[in-house]
Amino acid sequence: MTAGRLAALSLVICVATIGGYALLLGVPAVRNHPEGYVAAFAIAATVAGLAVALKQRWYAWAALALSLLLFGVGSYTNFVAAQIPAEPVVLRVGERPPDFTLPDASGTPVTLADYRGKKPVLLVFYRGSW
Amino acid sequence: MSPDRNEQSQQFAQRLRLGYRFVADPDLAVTRRYGLIHRRGGPGGADVPRPATVVLDREGVVRWASLSDNYQVRPDPRDVVRAVRALEP
Numbered sequence: 746m747t748a749g750r751l752a753a754l755s756l757v758i759c760v761a762t763i764g765g766y767a768l769l770l771g772v773p774a775v776r777n778h779p780e781g782y783v784a785a786f787a788i789a790a791t792v793a794g795l796a797v798a799l800k801q802r803w804y805a806w807a808a809l810a811l812s813l814l815l816f817g818v819g820s821y822t823n824f825v826a827a828q829i830p831a832e833p834v835v836l837r838v839g840e841r842p843p844d845f846t847l848p849d850a851s852g853t854p855v856t857l858a859d860y861r862g863k864k865p866v867l868l869v870f871y872r873g874s875w
Numbered sequence: 876m877s878p879d880r881n882e883q884s885q886q887f888a889q890r891l892r893l894g895y896r897f898v899a900d901p902d903l904a905v906t907r908r909y910g911l912i913h914r915r916g917g918p919g920g921a922d923v924p925r926p927a928t929v930v931l932d933r934e935g936v937v938r939w940a941s942l943s944d945n946y947q948v949r950p951d952p953r954d955v956v957r958a959v960r961a962l963e964p
Contacts, residue, residue: 773951827945829925835910836927836942841935845905847876847898850885855898858935865962866931867955869895870911870924872946873877874887 751796752808758789759815779823786816842868876900877924900924913946930958938962 746754762785769775789812796805836842846856860866876898877884884897900906906924917923928950930939939958941950 773949773953777948777951779945779947823945823947827947829913829916829944829946831944832910832912832914832925835908836929836937836940838937838940840937842929842931842937843905843908845900845908847900847905848881850881850888850897850899852881855896857931860931860933861935862933865933865959866935867959868876868927868929868931870906870909870927870929871877872913872917872923872926873879874883 748796748800748802748805751792751799752802752804755789755793755796755808755812758785758792759812762786762789763815779827783816783819783823786812786819790816876906878903878906911942916946928955930955930962932962 762782766775766779766782775781790809793805793808793812797809799805842857844856844858846854849855857866878901879887879897879899880901881897881899884899887893888895888897903912903922903924906912909927911925911927912922913925914922916925926943926946926949928941929937932938938961939955941954943949
């Protein structure tokens with residue numbers, strides 16, 4: 746394979762990784778393995794490195810720089826920024842969580858204890874839309 | 876449950892056509908009592924909720940909980956459905 750083709754392959758891997766992850770975010774197997782995109786960027790950087798080893802052309806260096814940048818950003822995102830520090834455990838299987846009363850979207854108060862003896866409850870905590 | 880204002884969660888629910896009840900915890904008081912804070916995880920270093928899914932049975936007891944150490948990860952919906960179906964009828 747020529748340096749040009751290797752550099753192009755590296756670029757394709759980078760673009761396919763970003764596009765694939767974004768498009769397949771709804772698929773648990775993809776979403777729940779973010780280390781996959783880090784590994785893909787590492788492969789892209791390796792391929793670009795081979796391109797540079799073959800021929801020190803600008804496109805090979807550019808592919809290497811891009812893939813290393815994405816690898817760096819991806820690694821930081823997944824292994825540092827996305828990590829949630831441990832907190833003292835409150836939720837335990839077999840125990841009742843704290844009761845609460847909070848307004849719903851129409852302003853009507855919702856009390857967790859009101860569901861006791863009536864229905865199971867699914868609680869989903871999410872980060873919000875900021 | 877999220878710190879979003881009611882209007883925001885209402886728009887969110889309508890956009891995704893969700894029938895769930897969205898409740899607002901703007902000062903994260905309840906989220907904090909549940910031990911589900913991601914310290915300094917939001918914009919400007921603000922505390923934000925830690926993503927979590929909890930299944931309570933009819934007696935209000937926790938039967939299944941999914942918390943991740945990585946905010947990119949969420950439970951597989953099939954696992955949630957399985958946990959709900961495993962509750963006593």
